[in-house]
Amino acid sequence: MPRAGQNVRVMARQRRTKAVLGFAIAGLWILLPWVLPWLLFFFPTIVLSLPGSVYLSCLVPAGFSYFQAQRLWSKANRADQGAAGEEAIATVLAPLQSEGWQMEYGVRDRSVGDVDVFLLSPKGRAYTIDVKSHRGEVRSDGKQLYRQYGRSQYPFEKDFLNQAKRQAVAMKKIKQLSFVTPVVAFSQAKVEVGQNPIAGVYVLGKQGLVRCLRSLG
Secondary structure, three states, X not given: XXXXXXXXXXXXXXXXXXXXXHHHXXXXXXXHHHHHHHHHHOOHHHHHOOOHHHHHHOHHHHHXXXXXXXXXXXXXXXXXXXXXXXXXXXXHHHHHHOOOOEEEEEEEEOOOEEEEEEEEOOOOOEEEEEEEOOOOEEEEOOOOEEEEEOOEXXXXXXXXXXXXXXXXXXXXXXXXXXXXXXXXXXXXXXXXXOOOOEOOEEEEEHHHHHHHHHHHO
16 A cells, blocks of 8 residues: 555655656767767768768757656656655554544555545544645635735636545445545645635645545544
8 A cells, every 4th residue: 555655755766766867868968069079080971971960950859858847856856746745644643543534545446546645534434635835825715725925816727626536436436335525635734714614625735635624534
C-alpha cells in the first residue's frame, strides 16, 4: 500500500530525470559547433562541406531541449509540493488511526488518476480527500472555489469540487459502498468558505480537517 505522497514523489523523480537528460542534450547541441572543428582531423571532407548555417542551427534544438527540460523541472517542483501537502495531511490524520479509522493513500483509478486519501470511519462512513497544496486564502461563492488576493478574486486552474465528487464516485464503485463523502483539504492555504458542504463537497483547511471528520463520524 503506498504511503502518503509516494506516487507523486515517484512522478517528481521521473520528471527530474527527464529534465536532467534534456539539459544534457541541450548542452551537447551547444557544444557541437566547437566539437566539429576537431573532427577535421578525422573526417575533413565531410566537415568542410558543411555550410556555416549548420553551426548556427545547433542553437535551435539546444533551445528547444532546454525549455522542455525547464518545463519538466518546474512540473517536478509542483509535484514535490503536492507530495509535501499529502504528507502534511497524513500527519494531521494520523491520530484518527488510534480511534479506529482506516486509511489508504494514493489509490489508483483509471477514470480519476490518484485518490489522495480514502478514509473509513469506525461508524462505517467513507470519505475521499483530495489534497491541495495551494497557498493564499481560499473562498467560495457557494458554487465554486477561488483564491482571494487583497480585493481581487482568481479562479483555480481546475474545478476542484467536481474533481472531488468524481473521486468519491470512483471509490464508491471500487469499494462497493452506498455513499462516499468527498472532501477537499488545503494543506497550506487559509480556508474561509463559510458554510460546508459546498455543492456536496466539504472544503477544509489542515487545522479544521480532523475536527470536521470527527463531527461527521
